Amino acid sequence: MSGDANTQPAGADPNPSRDAQTADQAAAQPTKRSRWRLSRRGFLIGAGAVAGGLALGYVYGVPWTRLQLAGVFEGAEGQPSRFPEDPWAWFEVLPDNRIRLYLMKVEMGQGVHTALAQIAAEELGIAWEDLDIAQATTGRDMGDSLMTSGSSSVSGVFQPLLEAAATFRAMLATEAAMLLGAPADQVMVAGRGFAVQGDPARRVDFAAVATSKTEWEAPKEPVAIKNWQDYSVIGQPRARVDIPAKVTGQAIYGMDARLDGMKYGAVVRPPTISATAKSLGAGAAAEMAGVVKVVVAEDFAGVVADTRTAAYAAVAQMSTEWDLGHPWQQAELEAIVTVDGRDGIVIQEVGDASRLLGEETTVTSEYRTPFAIHTPLEAQAALADVQPDRVRVWCSTQGQGFVRAEVAKAIGVDEQIVEVIPTYLGGGYGRKAGWEVAIEAARLAQAAGVPVHVGWSRLEELRYGYFRPLTHHQLAGRVDAAGNLLAIEHRQASGDVAFDFLPPLMTAVMGADFGAYRGATIRYDAPNKRTVAFRRDLPIRTGWWRGLGLLPNTFAVESFIDELAHAAAIDPLAFRLQNLHDEGDSGRLKRVLQAAADLGEWGQPAPAGRARGIAATVDVGTAVAMVAEVSVDVTTGKIRVHKVAAAMDCGLTVNPDGARAQVEGNIMWGVGSALIEEMTVQDGQVVPANFDRYPLLTMKEAPDVAVVLLEAGDGVPRGVGEPPIGPVAPAIANAFYALTGKRVHQLPMNEARVLAALA
Amino acid sequence: MNLRINGTEREVAEGSSALLIYTLRDELGMTGAKIGCAAGFCGVCTVLVDGVATRACITPLAVVEGKEITTIEGLAQQDASGAVRLHPVQQAFIDAQVPQCGWCMSGQILTAAAFLQTNPAPTEAEVVAAMGENYCRCGCYHRIKQAVLAAAEQMAAQVVAATLPTEVRA
Numbered sequence: 029m030s031g032d033a034n035t036q037p038a039g040a041d042p043n044p045s046r047d048a049q050t051a052d053q054a055a056a057q058p059t060k061r062s063r064w065r066l067s068r069r070g071f072l073i074g075a076g077a078v079a080g081g082l083a084l085g086y087v088y089g090v091p092w093t094r095l096q097l098a099g100v101f102e103g104a105e106g107q108p109s110r111f112p113e114d115p116w117a118w119f120e121v122l123p124d125n126r127i128r129l130y131l132m133k134v135e136m137g138q139g140v141h142t143a144l145a146q147i148a149a150e151e152l153g154i155a156w157e158d159l160d161i162a163q164a165t166t167g168r169d170m171g172d173s174l175m176t177s178g179s180s181s182v183s184g185v186f187q188p189l190l191e192a193a194a195t196f197r198a199m200l201a202t203e204a205a206m207l208l209g210a211p212a213d214q215v216m217v218a219g220r221g222f223a224v225q226g227d228p229a230r231r232v233d234f235a236a237v238a239t240s241k242t243e244w245e246a247p248k249e250p251v252a253i254k255n256w257q258d259y260s261v262i263g264q265p266r267a268r269v270d271i272p273a274k275v276t277g278q279a280i281y282g283m284d285a286r287l288d289g290m291k292y293g294a295v296v297r298p299p300t301i302s303a304t305a306k307s308l309g310a311g312a313a314a315e316m317a318g319v320v321k322v323v324v325a326e327d328f329a330g331v332v333a334d335t336r337t338a339a340y341a342a343v344a345q346m347s348t349e350w351d352l353g354h355p356w357q358q359a360e361l362e363a364i365v366t367v368d369g370r371d372g373i374v375i376q377e378v379g380d381a382s383r384l385l386g387e388e389t390t391v392t393s394e395y396r397t398p399f400a401i402h403t404p405l406e407a408q409a410a411l412a413d414v415q416p417d418r419v420r421v422w423c424s425t426q427g428q429g430f431v432r433a434e435v436a437k438a439i440g441v442d443e444q445i446v447e448v449i450p451t452y453l454g455g456g457y458g459r460k461a462g463w464e465v466a467i468e469a470a471r472l473a474q475a476a477g478v479p480v481h482v483g484w485s486r487l488e489e490l491r492y493g494y495f496r497p498l499t500h501h502q503l504a505g506r507v508d509a510a511g512n513l514l515a516i517e518h519r520q521a522s523g524d525v526a527f528d529f530l531p532p533l534m535t536a537v538m539g540a541d542f543g544a545y546r547g548a549t550i551r552y553d554a555p556n557k558r559t560v561a562f563r564r565d566l567p568i569r570t571g572w573w574r575g576l577g578l579l580p581n582t583f584a585v586e587s588f589i590d591e592l593a594h595a596a597a598i599d600p601l602a603f604r605l606q607n608l609h610d611e612g613d614s615g616r617l618k619r620v621l622q623a624a625a626d627l628g629e630w631g632q633p634a635p636a637g638r639a640r641g642i643a644a645t646v647d648v649g650t651a652v653a654m655v656a657e658v659s660v661d662v663t664t665g666k667i668r669v670h671k672v673a674a675a676m677d678c679g680l681t682v683n684p685d686g687a688r689a690q691v692e693g694n695i696m697w698g699v700g701s702a703l704i705e706e707m708t709v710q711d712g713q714v715v716p717a718n719f720d721r722y723p724l725l726t727m728k729e730a731p732d733v734a735v736v737l738l739e740a741g742d743g744v745p746r747g748v749g750e751p752p753i754g755p756v757a758p759a760i761a762n763a764f765y766a767l768t769g770k771r772v773h774q775l776p777m778n779e780a781r782v783l784a785a786l787a
Numbered sequence: 788m789n790l791r792i793n794g795t796e797r798e799v800a801e802g803s804s805a806l807l808i809y810t811l812r813d814e815l816g817m818t819g820a821k822i823g824c825a826a827g828f829c830g831v832c833t834v835l836v837d838g839v840a841t842r843a844c845i846t847p848l849a850v851v852e853g854k855e856i857t858t859i860e861g862l863a864q865q866d867a868s869g870a871v872r873l874h875p876v877q878q879a880f881i882d883a884q885v886p887q888c889g890w891c892m893s894g895q896i897l898t899a900a901a902f903l904q905t906n907p908a909p910t911e912a913e914v915v916a917a918m919g920e921n922y923c924r925c926g927c928y929h930r931i932k933q934a935v936l937a938a939a940e941q942m943a944a945q946v947v948a949a950t951l952p953t954e955v956r957a
Contacts (some may be wrong), residue, residue: 095839136888137886139887164853167842268884271889273889274821275873275877275885275896276862276873277817277818277859277860277893278819278856279889281890284818285950286818318847335813403924405829452889455888457924486823493914683945689887693925697926698929720828724922728916728919730928730932
């Protein structure tokens with residue numbers, strides 16, 4: 029493997045001041061699109077357009093989610109994908125006989141470039157060093173209508189990427205056989221070319237094959253791919269291709285994008301969450317030192333200046349009048365997000381739970397979770413260069429295709445002239461699925477006539493994005509004398525998660541917000557179970573935050589399962605195992621529960637002053653369980669998480685070390701959300717303006733972690749980036765109960781709530 | 788005003804940016820030092836000033852005039868043959884596959900490098916105390932801790948090797 033996307037001139041062109049005309053940017057020219065043609069099997073074949081000759085993209089193997097979305101979107105305005113011309117990956121032979129793979133998935137630390145490279149390398153059959161990875165811009169219409177999100181990057185493209193790699197190799201091999209005058213079945217990959225088996229002197233390089241003709245056909249029959257038991261690259265730990273650049277300061281992120289002659293922008297922000305502008309004016313901004321341009325529009329006002337400092341200083345001098353709207357307080361918002369009324373939507377119904385849950389022996393409980401902020405350490409950032417015939421936007425984004433469409437709309441140009449160049453992301457976590465900063469940079473650049481970089485401040489990042497919404501959960505359950513779940517119900521209320529991003533038609537069809545109820549349904553066996561989602565409208569933007577509803581819902585459900593176990597006087601692990609069956613996902617859940625218990629020394633005495641709790645979930649097909657070992661300082665109320673032992677079955681693991689890293693990171697997120705993170709609203713404004721009021725977990729509070737990976741044994745990869753965020757908080761809550769006999773029903777379990785629970 | 792950065796004199800406009808981080812990133816185009824909070828909380832902007840880990844986002848230019856500034860771009864050394872030799876902390880961060888998104892890593896690595904200069908043989912608790920004020924949103928804390936301890940061992944081994952007589956080294 030040589031280098032990665034954002035450190036080399038091709039592909040993302042991370043250092044635009046070089047202004048290299050890269051292969052990908054050349055492909056971006058709209059007039060050249062006619063060169064690509066769609067083959068019968070969903071491949072896009074381009075020849076002669078690149079130095080190395082043959083290029084192959086695929087639009088093949090559309091994941092079901094995309095088809096489903098497309099179906100719902102049909103006829104709706106703003107259809108996100110213009111497939112079939114929306115390739116998911118693109119292979120090229122380079123002049124030096126290496127093979128380059130352009131990827132539409134962005135690298136935000138999840139290791140996706142390395143994992144996808146492993147998948148491609150498996151079927152290309154070339155040496156790891158001979159595969160080159162580049163970030164695709166939107167220049168090939170590689171928009172990625174699903175974004176880099178939802179833990180879907182590996183699972184969603186696994187099969188089509190294997191098939192595309194195999195097909196690319198087969199097309200080259202067939203031609204190589206012709207050139208070598210040998211039977212096709214005797215021509216093998218040898219270094220950076222092909223050779224005749226048993227006669228290594230008869231060889232031809234990849235580039236020679238690729239440039240040998242200009243008209244290519246995809247094979248008539250599907251090319252056979254390997255049986256998963258025979259994989260030799262997939263499943264092996266690989267050093268991440270993006271890491272060397274990240275320890276030497278060479279990696280380029282959206283906040284780092286620079287272009288000769290560029291200026292810096294800043295934008296006026298409303299003073300409250302419900303504010304509307306009565307008037308926006310330049311005020312004294314134009315007279316400030318270093319100001320290049322003051323921009324005032326009906327719905328937008330900002331400044332372009334020589335330096336970032338000057339831009340922010342000038343924006344503060346603009347004349348603005350606001351209708352502040354209602355001065356929302358936290359208690360009002362919590363009252364809104366409350367389970368009540370008859371507007372719930374049943375999302376799981378087995379048997380008749382409500383008939384049984386009116387009895388006296390029913391256990392009931394309720395839980396709440398707070399607003400949370402993604403707060404990537406790299407705030408929103410974009411650099412825009414708006415020319416009359418060409419617009420380029422370098423951006424830290426999880427959804428470059430959406431950025432492209434929204435920028436085009438905002439500045440009134442044809443989408444075909446807009447190219448979005450994704451950089452590395454300094455954290456995404458769902459927050460960089462937005463496009464506000466790209467629009468701001470583009471509008472300012474268009475008005476000022478120079479390239480403009482906008483990089484949000486920490487205050488902007490904390491206050492002006494969208495948030496994980498408040499949630500409220502009511503649960504009821506009954507267990508029979510033998511410890512079997514008889515009936516269980518989960519009623520949950522939440523602000524919107526996915527719905528704020530979807531067209532009204534789609535939300536009307538769906539009714540309940542799939543993001544909000546992610547993780548809400550009951551996985552345990554019970555003849556009667558019911559889950560009801562209540563959608564609640566908040567006066568503040570809420571949206572996707574790592575795992576969406578998974579963390580809040582798993583906290584509620586897995587805390588409550590513990591309550592049922594204790595009410596039935598059964599060990600919480602034994603209770604869970606008893607109420608699961610051995611087949612399918614249920615069986616996988618059992619196995620990860622047992623594996624986490626073994627790793628976390630469940631059933632053995634904890635060190636003095638400590639206790640253990642267990643929790644588990646299945647999310648995007650991945651089963652994950654954790655055992656947390658905690659202590660509490662009863663004077664201060666501070667919970668200390670000493671260890672978290674995790675077991676995960678994500679099916680086939682492509683890069684085991686990368687998967688472990690995701691589990692470790694999710695554990696830290698979970699501990700932070702469990703103990704610390706809480707955004708509140710006061711007098712109509714988000715309280716935190718910096719980290720003093722929204723502190724993150726540090727190494728001082730970080731637990732020791734141990735991770736074991738299990739395999740489903742079916743050769744199918746599942747998601748990894750989010751599922752492990754689910755069980756952390758309930759494992760901690762359950763450990764706290766085991767330690768103290770008390771339960772904290774609201775996140776975060778901070779000092780005040782712990783002391784209140786202990787009182 | 789002249790600043791000495793990574794061994795090179797750089798001329799910067801006096802007062803054009805009040806703070807070192809903006810001078811580095813926006814004027815000199817040295818984006819290896821990152822910006823996170825502009826208030827000294829998170830540590831992603833950490834650089835070395837005369838070997839001391841310093842938060843560039845709250846450091847006025849006047850304070851660093853005449854001092855040796857080291858950023859992540861200048862931490863690796865070139866050996867006699869011109870090949871780049873990573874600092875042991877950088878190498879340890881690769882070996883342990885520490886970074887995820889990587890945005891905090893310049894600050895983590897420079898904080899660790901400065902710490903190991905003052906405490907070459909730290910305990911785990913001392914590492915946690917030294918690294919405990921640097922945020923990593925991706926949550927790489929477990930690996931950062933392991934990598935800093937590994938770098939300490941590596942540096943100690945190098946010191947031992949350097950003090951051995953030449954014939955033993957060979």
